[in-house]
Amino acid sequence: MTFPRTPRISPAARFPYAPGASPDADAPDPFDARWSPDETLRLRVPPPAPDLPEPVAEEEPADEPAPAPRKGGRDRYLDLLRALALARVILYHKFGWAWLPLLFPSMGVMFALAGSLMARSLARPALGVIRGRLRRLLPPMWLFGAVLITAMVLDGWGPHYDGHPRWWWAKMAFWLLPLSTPPYAESLGGFGGVMESEWAMNIAVPLWYLRAYLWYVLLSPAMLWALRRQPWLTVAAPLALSALINSGLFSQEGRLWETATDFTTFGACWILGLAHQEGLLRRLPQYLAPSLAPMIMIAGLWWLTSRPIEDPTTAGDLETVPFAQAVWSFGYVLLLLHLSPSWERWPARLERWNGLISLLNARAVSVYLWHIPALALAIPLMDHLWDVDFLYEHGQFVLRSHWTPLLIAMPLLALMVLSFGWMEDLAAKRPLRLFPYPRRPRGRRRAG
Structure with a gap:
């Protein structure tokens, strides 16, 4: 099985304006016939208040409005978007359906969410925020790299793989700080044919995301x-730079262009996340984002369909046309952030x-890094199922199903997350925590 390659290429609460305070239900109605004009006048023109000492700070009136919601809590709407983005990434890397990035552009959504969280954190000193973000990102990648490098070395990879031993050791530094793509083997023996020869390259596909994320974090204070x-x-x-880079005037070969392509493709989505946290999107007229976003997405779709088809297997795949992906993702994210309902609690x-x-x-991070190794290991396990006589005789419809490898990969992914997610x-x-599944409070009923 060949995995489709990704081209190389909180949250601010969106609260509507609070309505004015409603009249007191216990106040007398001045239009009631039982009230005299004098009483009505007293209601409209209260007597002057006597001179009183300043009230003590702790003594607040009983009808004081409730305090504003806490801004540091989790926004369940953004949590839902992140979970959907991860699920879509797994499905795309398994099936390669070209319509999935159109249905939900996961990478643009994930970068926008990360940008929103980054803007909220930048209320603190920028250097400390960047250090904290790197601390959260790099250790899971180092653990992933240690396992992957060990497996590649056992399968025949080493300093003499590309004929430049000194450069091999120098490029290994990108496994410590992924300012550029960490090195990996493009073709190996597959452990004696058990796995495909491109298994290492397929597993290393997610690393471009970490590289782009790192650059966004480093440049967020300036942005x-x-x-x-x-x-x-x-x-x-970023959209203008993406159009320039993908105009055909540049060859886009080499590490520098790979990094620039990824950065400009999703840079506008990251900045939209910053703008969402800053409250800039709320200042726009309410009709503007719903009116502009569909037109922007149509422009991205037009660019996608108007490109020459070089590979029929990737025709219409948004992730193979960086500028189309940048425009489509920007319009999609703009609409999602405009709708942002900001759930402090889940709807029922x-x-x-x-x-x-x-x-x-x-x-x-663990799900994103380890889902392709799980999908890759599911292939040889799937091959062994054909050796089971009962399944071969009575269950070939299961063995031939495209969903069966996914069903095998999910327990493998759960095991990997359990082993490395800590x-x-x-x-x-x-x-x-080995399994950070939230516990239901005692005595709480399931939402109906």
Whole structure:
């Protein structure tokens, strides 16, 4: 099986304005016939208040309005988007359906969510925020790299693989700080033919996301500074650079162009996340985002369908045309952030999914890194099922199903997350948990 390659290429609460205070239900009605004009006058013109000492701070009136919601809590709407994005990534890497990125552009959504969280954190000193983000990102990647490098070395990879031993050792530094793509083997023996020869390259596909994320984190203070001064120009700059890079004027070969392509493809989505947290989107007229977003998405779709088809197997695949992906993702994310309902608590219909969604958010990096190894290992396990006589005679419809490898990969992914996901807790300085599934409080009924 060949995995489709990805081209190389909180949250601010969206609260509607609070309505004015409603009249006191216990106040007398001045239009009631039982009230005299004098009483009505007294209602409209209260007597002057006598001079009183300043009230003590602790003594608040009983009818004081409730305090504003806490801004530091989790936004369940954004948690839902992140969980959907992870699920879509897994399905795309398994089936390669070209319509999936159109249905839900996961990468643009994930970068927008990360940008929103980054903007909220930048209320603190920028250097400490960047250090904290790197601390959360790099240890899970180091653990992933240690396992992958060991497996590649056991399958024949080494300093003489590409004929440049010194450069091989130098490029290994990108496994420590992924400013560029960490090195990996493009073709190996597959452990004696048990796995495909491209297994290492397929497993290394997610690493481009970590590289782009790292650059966004490093440049977020500058992007936020520019956004506060020139919002429209800052949002449009990545799209303009993406159009320039993908105009055909450049060869796009080499590490520098790979990094630039990824950065410009999703840079506008990251900046939209910054703008969402800053409250800039709420200042727009309510009709503007719903009116512009569909037109932007149509422009991205037009660019996708108007490109020459070089590979028929990828025709219409948004992830093979970076500029089309940048435009489509920008319009899609703009619409999602405009709708942003900011759930502090789950709606009743989604309460039952709280456990799974919370688990995916708590292990988002691990799920993203380890889902392709799980899919890759499912292939040889699937081959062994053909040796089971009962399944061969009575269950070939199961063995031939495209969903069966996915059903095999899911327990493998759960095992990998269970084995390696604790690194996310260690990196975030949280108590270590093997299975961070939220417990239901005692006495709480299931939402109906």
